Amino acid sequence: MEGAAIARKQIRSVAYVITSFGLKLVILGLMKCYLSRVSALLFSILLANNLRAQVKPNNYTDYHVHLQDSATVQLGYRMMKAFHLKATKMDSLCFDADTIIKRLDKAKFYSAWIISNAYWFGSPVTPVENEYEEVKKQNDWIAAQAARDLDRLKAFMSVNPLKPYAIGEIERCAATKRFAGLKLHFANSKVNLFDKAQVKQLQKVFAVVNKYNLLLLVHFRNGQKWDGIANTEILLKQILPFAGNTKVVIAHMAGWGGYDRQTDKALALIAAYLHSGKTPHLYLDISAVFPLGSDKDPVKPIKGRVTWHPLIALKKQIEKIGTDHIVFGTDWPLTDIDTYIKMLNKSLGKQTTQQILNTRVVAN
Template sequence: MRLLQCTTGREHIQHLRIVLLIFFTTIVCGAQSTPLIDYHQHLLSPEVAKLIGASGTFSASDLIAEMDRAGLRKAVVLSLAYQFGNPNRPPVQDEYARVKAENDWTAEQVKQYPDRLVGVCGIDPLREYAVAEIERCAKNLYLRTGVKLHFGNSDVDLDNPAHVGLLRKVFQTADRHHMAIIVHMHANVTHHRPYGKKEAEIFLNQLLPAAPHSVVQIAHLAGSGGWDDPATDEALSVFLHAMADRDRRVAHVYFDISGVAGLGDAWESKKDEIVSEVASRIRQAGVRRILFGSDGAWTGFTPVKAIAAYHQLPLTKDEISTIDNNLAPYMKVTKQR
């Protein structure tokens, strides 16, 4: 059972509840390990809910309740502000003002639970305000840990030199401010943008050198959720080969496994094949580079469900324990910055 830092008053009671939850979950589930941190979570503000047509909102208190049910100690909250720049949606008025407001809303939500939640600034890296917004977020205690980029939602094309040039500026700015870069790297699925070995090599050769000091967390094991797209494995293999060669460009690269196990059209029909292949890729990367994540809980795929799916991967108890307790470098310095 993981020991929690002692506090007083209401926080102490809350922490005690988590300890008891982990204790009883361990008994019921046969001493199954529980992740320390969910490295890929989102909140849903009224503005974003309206923008994407969601039926309700999802606040910090809602997330904390889900974390308590799962026995999670902390979560990294990735702002959805980049949704306002999504070129595949109708343009919004005063776009940058709404991006700033969304990032600020996320910061205020995180501020309510500073010992449990860590906020990350969200931007569309192709927008003219991208660098300015990173600079602004870097001054906010509750956003300065990192930057979230979503290549799919922002319709980033790594085969387009102009896009790569803008991305390099974003990576350089994050690096200058010692901010982590959390990136949904998979290209837009709806428009069938090219994605695979070539695009991963561009990322490796042109983007990673622009942020040599920043932690780069590649979401969904380089995919877009599930494990039924051969292009994902193609892209992932580029990084795995670089890691095997001890390439310095991938020294600070990590992968979160949010949305990989338990989702996708092929999960039920090809589960045995999928879990075997995913476990193999995790071992190739090295379990110390793997971060647990579950993604937006308002979709119904809650942390409890994500943990249950992740535990179906044929990993050893020691491997699961290592992943569950992995501490990304950007989490180690959050308190001191």
């Protein structure tokens, strides 16, 4: 008893001159001296859990990242020329796993979904020789990059889903167990959802993704003249059911950069679909949605219609959808993490941005 009293006195004295972390360690040491081994063990467990909670790093993910090897850079120049776009310095650079790890560390992010550019090599916009061989090379390259840090980098194969080799390539990649998911780009692949044969092919692609328990990232919008309602109805009713329990992420908040009325119409249907309870496995990423301007900078109103503000409209759709179904992405190298977070904080508010950063999508 006397020893216990002395120990309590020592604890009170030390408490005034050490940090809370140090205090816990001192208490643990004293308890091991004067209390039973069982009590000390229980206290150790509680302390360890507490310390893990204190030092746990930000487990944030950039869910939309592109890497570039030399072949992608060369094809990229051809593609920009075809679309009458001017190349920038970033378009001439190669980005590998080391580049991505460095930018994750700088932003205090933990992981990234890194996307193969193989679908570029299957695009009708820029035909290439030995197309399928080049597609395989790109998918294998992205898997090799992810292998340099499998815990932090998740490889996504890609393919033009309309190609005759599409199913075979997905199965080839899936069999290696080196890929977390598949990326589809409807615009680059010239997908037309009003073509019944193409819809049937997409149904097969979604089904094989589900078969191999892969994640699916889809650039859904396929053109400037695009009916948000009609296209989204086909996706939700005719294609998405074939994904089964696959977790599907629709890129760019169902658009392809910026935010317009057709994207807003698509999001309204997606919000209603999510709230119908038909699938809990549908998400959106907010990559490449900004800049939008301010709430006081509306799109020029059409005669006889109410003035439409893109930012106000987007905020309303985010509220309907819920941030638990929206993930963060940059579409690197389009923008970087810190820059985009600042933009989101300014436009959506820090609370909404933080909630989006906290949303997770992992394989089943």
